[in-house]
Amino acid sequence: MSSIVEITSQRDTRNKLKHPIHVTSEIGTLRTVLLKRPGKEVENLTPEYLQRLLFDDIPYLPIIQREHDYFAETLKNRGIEVLYLEKLVVETLSNPEIKKQFVDDILRESKANVNGAASVLKEYLLSFSTADMVDKVMSGILKKEIEPEKKSHLYEFMEDHYPFYLDPMPNLYFTRDPAASIGNGLSINRMREPARRRESLFMQYIMKHHPRFAGHDVPVWLDRDFGFSIEGGDELILSEEVVAIGVSARTSARAIEKLALNLFKRQDSIKKVVAVEIPKCRAFMHLDTVFTMVDYDKFTIHPEIQGPQGNMNVYILEKGVDDEHVNITHRTNLQEALKEVLGLNELVLIPCGGGDEIAASREQWNDGSNTLAIAPGVVVTYDRNYISNGLLRQHGIEVIEILSSELSRGRGGPRCMSMPIVRENLHK
CATH class of the missing domain: 1.10.3930.10 (Arginine deiminase)
Structure with a gap:
């Protein structure tokens, strides 16, 4: 017989999940996700305008659609509700x-x-x-x-x-970037590149006017009118109390600090925002292209973002003396900083490509570190990154591979292609 405490906990979880947005971790069981099926916008790419539209190559539309449909069906087969942006x-x-x-x-x-x-x-x-x-x-x-x-x-x-x-919007199938769910709210982002800036307008309209979201008073922690860029690929919800955000080629330190200030001012759950500086180049476009969470104490990582002895710049932002200031402390070791903010004694960083100079570089380019966790220890990855996938399995992770010959041409993996709307809370 279930205890009163268990019954109350289950009821609380159901009540929380009635809210149209609820994401308090990277790895909680995924219930609802937003995708965009690639369409005619991909066929309007031409060699002359690839750089302007942020592509390196031109995907073949029938195959990229077939691969995306396989991705969507993979999620549906796991009981995940798939919403389509265009619909x-x-x-x-x-x-x-x-x-x-x-x-x-x-x-x-x-x-x-x-x-x-x-x-x-x-x-x-x-x-x-x-x-x-x-x-x-x-x-x-x-x-x-x-x-x-x-x-x-x-x-x-x-x-x-x-x-x-x-202009066409060929990057739309990367639904992660224009907006990011955080708790029961979201950031609606000012995109860094002009080619993508219009994309977050769709989410602004959806939140304001779609019957599924309108009337629920969904908090927008940072809106797209803020003057500095931030993108969802840099926003990782590590736990109910901790958000990690990459300081990257696409996300600015000013936007991170403003988001932190707004979170500390307007909600009580999130206590820390961890700013992780990564090299500002196309290969390391967002934090989630070099670092993702796959289990309670396991992460994928591309070794090249770390310096000697694993050193890099990590800043922990916490609530300051008033609503206009944050306390900032500096760390130099990502692994130790993660253990600190997550309260873990041990933590495993699983290297992309097994850390091999060639394999790591090749598989990171094809988003070997860009995993979508659909439950603790269960991830969706590209099939082409077989070395990284094998290493994940060696660490006890269930790996669900999806087709990727054309999807990967856009330089984004399963996490990039998905925006979680609802996840179950993690059991403490």
Whole structure:
């Protein structure tokens, strides 16, 4: 027979999980996750504009969709509810007035008024059904789609070789970055690169207008209007009391401090924010490309982020004397800092590629350290990183491999492609 304490604990957990967002760890059993199936936006990549759109190669759409569907089915087969960004956006914009406001916002943020084209683009977008309009916004609008039958203005005769009025958003299938769930709230992020900055507008609208989230007063710990960049790939929820955030090529120290201040001011659970500085380069784009949590006391890591004797810059932020200040203490050893903030006597760092100079570099490039934990000690990884996967298994981790020949071309792994919405609390 269950004790009164156990029954009360179960009831408390169910009540907490009624909130539309609930994420208090990296490894708690995943219940609901947000994905985006790659679409036409991937086919609008061309060699000339890869760098502008933050890609190194052009994925083959039918195969990347097949691989993404396999990923989604893998999660569903484990009892995880999969929400799709594109579907949520369509449902969010069912109200015609909200739809019009969204079009105004997306055109303004896209700086789409080329030669005064904004009014024509607005009319063009609103001529579609909501579903087709959302697909068009995500995939991009080519100039040739709305060229006038007869030229009547001087600018229409001018050569302009850039093909898009509205740039495609090929990075959308990396749903981790535009927003990040933290406790019962989230950060809606200012993205570092202009090519991705519009992406978090979708989440802003979903939180404000979608019936699943609107009316629940979901706290936004940091909004996308803040002047400094932060991205979800750098935000890791280590426990109910500790958040780790990478100081990276995409996330600034100022945004981390502001998020910490807001968390300490507006909620009581999170006590520490651990800022982890990593090399600022494309290969180490976010903290989760070089470091992820896979069990209570186990993490993957790419050894190259550490200096001699494992040294690197780690800063622990805690509540200060008032709401405008944080206390900051410096550590130089990541492993020791993690043991300290998590209250662990022992902790294992599992090296990507087994620490081998060639294998580690190759598998990290293909996101060997970018694991998605769906329960304590159970992770989803790319099949191509067989050395890292084998090492995880040697450490007692259940590894679920997914197909990755085309998905990996975007330089992001299973964690990058997923935004947890609800996780169960860890048992203490």
